[in-house]
Amino acid sequence: MKKQLRTRFYIIPFALGWIFGLINRMHNAFSPNRIPTLFVLQAILFPLQGFWNFLMYGLTERIVAPQSMRDLMLRSDTRRFFVQHLSKLRCQENVDFWLDVERLYGMRYPSEERTSKACQIYEQYVVPGAPDEVNLHGHVKDKLGRQFHTRTFEEHAFKEAQTEIFDLMRTNTTAFEKSPEYKEMLAELQSKEAMTGQIEGRLL
Secondary structure, eight states: OOOHHHHHHHHHHHHHHHHHHHHHHHHHHHOSOOOHHHHHHHHHHGGGHHHHHHHHHHHHHHHHOOOSHHHHHHOHHHHHHHHHHHHHTTOHHHHHHHHHHHHHHHSOOOHHHHHHHHHHHIIIIISTTOTTOOOOOHHHHHHHHHHHHHTOOOTTTTHHHHHHHHHHHHTTHHHHHTSHHHHHHHHHHHHHHHHHSSOOOOOO
16 A cells, blocks of 8 residues: 555655754854754754664554555454445445455364355355355356365465455555545544554564
């Protein structure tokens, strides 16, 4: 995602590095009197500009938080804003499907229970007319359908479907970054950072 705050804060290290040197030069141009303090501040702060850039770059990167689509999805404190946005577009089922598949692969189930949960996912999201049917290519649905009817799901049977839905959701990120939900998410993350003195992250 775009690091929108980074540009806004870049003026701070730029000013710290150049302001005293600029003042010193202007003063020397119009006055024969030298101000030692300005020379000292210029000598100290100008070489540290790289450090200020590093500090502000790292700070703003973590405040903005979600650095990738996967990062956004796996964090509950950022995902809920994306879910709210998708709800307006009537495609929240994409998030639910992706997360259910992620949980299926992330937990150690006995073989029978794993198959049962895979069937539940298929019936909830994939079978034609499912309660929360997701938009998948025909060949992906057909492949899952054959495994469902024989109850012999491959170890990563939903991987292709999950990737397809992930790519579909990623097309919504540009609109999300311009949405009220995204602004609200940034405000909440910055508020947390200010209150706790710690920066939430890192995420996608």
